[in-house]
Amino acid sequence: MFVDQVKVYVKGGDGGNGMVAFRREKYVAKGGPAGGDGGKGADVVFEVDEGLRTLMDFRYQRHFKAPRGENGKPKSQHGRGAKDLVVKVPPGTVVRDEDTGEIIADLTRHGERAIIAKGGRGGRGNIRFATPRNPAPEIAENGEPGQERYIVMELKLLADVGLVGFPSVGKSTLLSVVTSAKPKIADYHFTTIVPNLGVVETDDGRSFVMADLPGLIEGAHQGAGLGLQFLRHIERTRVIIHVIDMASVEGRDPYQDFVTINNELKEYHMRLTERPMIIAANKMDMPDAEENLKKFKEQLEEDIPIFPISAATRQGIRELLYAVADTLEKTPEFPLHTDEDNDTINRVVYKYEKEKEDFIITRDPDGAFVLSGEKIEKLFKMTDFTHDESVRRFARQLRGMGVDEALRKRGAQDGDTVRLLDFEFEFIE
16 A cells, blocks of 8 residues: 555653752762753754655554653763664655644655654753752753644655546556556556556666656546645655546546546645646557647647657657656756745744743633643743742742743632642632
8 A cells, every 4th residue: 555644643752851860978868969961952953865665654653752761860960861762754744733834844856864853852850940049959850841743744756757637548557657656557547546557768877767647537636536645745746647538538638628527636735836747648659649639739828848659669759758757957946835834944044933921821610720831831940949949940940931920810829729730729718
């Protein structure tokens, strides 16, 4: 089974916890602080492996959690950072954040890497909190939580040339006679249900990669037939060969086929219409093909080169391939994503983003006040509640963020319950 889109959960490793420890000095019950910092949590890293061809493996493993950093140790020893979790992906993999739609990475070259989920920093040990006023603090931080997100992985094939057209117009046959690929060929629709790739070599020594992709039907850009499964793969191609059944074997009008398919390309993504197109007028060895071709040329308004061919008899194949190779030589690569597509992969895009609130206050049905928000939740997770001094520090931090005042404005009174994640405490005036 060919898998070209899958949803996956990834989480960077949590940072290691900092430690509360002290040097024992002669005649002193508790000497100076000696608790080390925790190690950094591991990142989840995707790496391109050219030996992979599909996302099949991700159907069976959809959760990737990187290891946490090592906790801090006594004697001012810091914990080790965790080794990154490296996940192999096929070339052509595009990674998007499911919630925001942001493109995280577009991985095309063998060995190329991208950090998909960052690990958290290690918590600071009590050696970091010593001051002249408090030379032996009982404060340490828990490790920062690793980044977690749901991502959507899409595989978009790396082909120079894409064959488009209705089902059963001869795309698979054409690919089979010009490359060593062996696509499934039969006398019924949608024999090609997965993309097929093959390397074409012309007689003068030039070569390029050609993809035979699942056939289109009207409404493909909305998911009809195998439309979306096909259309995402043509995005990387530099030249499009539109294969048309010029013999009208199934009774369709060749020119109407041409118009319908081009409309589907346009509706899916306007930039597909920028690619050079070559028309392969196929099945010219069959009755009525010559007459239909003459009529087709009269109806065609665009200046698109037409090559009469027969994939079955190899008529006109050599001339078609030479024209494709010539076109590729003068056609640059088309960027898969533009600024409008939120492309932040190959360049930095500066844009205004609304700052996230430090905290949000809501009410539960039982009347309790609920605190939430990325910053306050991270602060809570990094607080070591086993030491009273850490708890007092957490309370000061909340007060500094304005939580106490915000609760009063919402009507909180002495003794009311306040919830933060799984923790409950009383509001005290």
